[in-house]
Amino acid sequence: MSTPKKNPFVQISILLILIVSTGFAGRKILVPHDFPTIHAALGEADEGDTVYVSRGVYYENIALADNVALIGQDMLRTVIDGRRLGPCVLGADGALITNFTIKNGLTGILCKNTRPIIERNFIVDNKGAGVHALISLPDINNNVIYRNEWT
Numbered sequence: 001m002s003t004p005k006k007n008p009f010v011q012i013s014i015l016l017i018l019i020v021s022t023g024f025a026g027r028k029i030l031v032p033h034d035f036p037t038i039h040a041a042l043g044e045a046d047e048g049d050t051v052y053v054s055r056g057v058y059y060e061n062i063a064l065a066d067n068v069a070l071i072g073q074d075m076l077r078t079v080i081d082g083r084r085l086g087p088c089v090l091g092a093d094g095a096l097i098t099n100f101t102i103k104n105g106l107t108g109i110l111c112k113n114t115r116p117i118i119e120r121n122f123i124v125d126n127k128g129a130g131v132h133a134l135i136s137l138p139d140i141n142n143n144v145i146y147r148n149e150w151t
Contacts, residue, residue: 026050031058038062038080042070053078053100061086061105064095064116072099075122079103084127091116091138107132108148118143 026048033054035041039062041051047067055077062080064070072078082088082105089102091111101122102108108123109116113135123130123145130145131138 028052030054032056038070042068057081059083061088061090063090064092064097066092067094068092069096070098070100071096075099075120076101082106082126087132088126091118097121102126108145109138110134111136111138115139117141124148 029035029041029045029049029051031038031041031051031053035044037060038051038053038058039060042062042065045051045065045068050069050071053070053072055073057079059081061082078099079101080088081103084104084106086105087107087110088105089097089109091109091114093114093116095116096119097116098119098121101124103125105126107128108126108130109118111131111133115136115138117139118131119141121143123143124147126148128148129150130148131140
């Protein structure tokens, strides 16, 4: 009985498909393991990447990146504190923000003609609105938004 011959064309094609398909997968960036701040991690993220944030209080104001997911480890213990220096979070098109407590900003999340996905966040104690949308409406699902001074 003879063993079947392996076609080199099939082997090369499979290898090429594997290489190309892994090129489309986004990176996983960990804060504070890979970058010390959320702002620094989002600055290095490309479309399709995911930024995972460990529990802790992050005293910063951030701008989401287009088509980048920002995921907190625990909704109540992963906190973005804006220190009343502006909006805690500035929205971006196709960006996802989930599992955070967003507090102490002039605005919790500001969406200027952008359409981020805002899911499962606790948006509280902001001087202005919890979520302020100008021109276009973001996708807002399953958030707790209260005790903000405006809306």
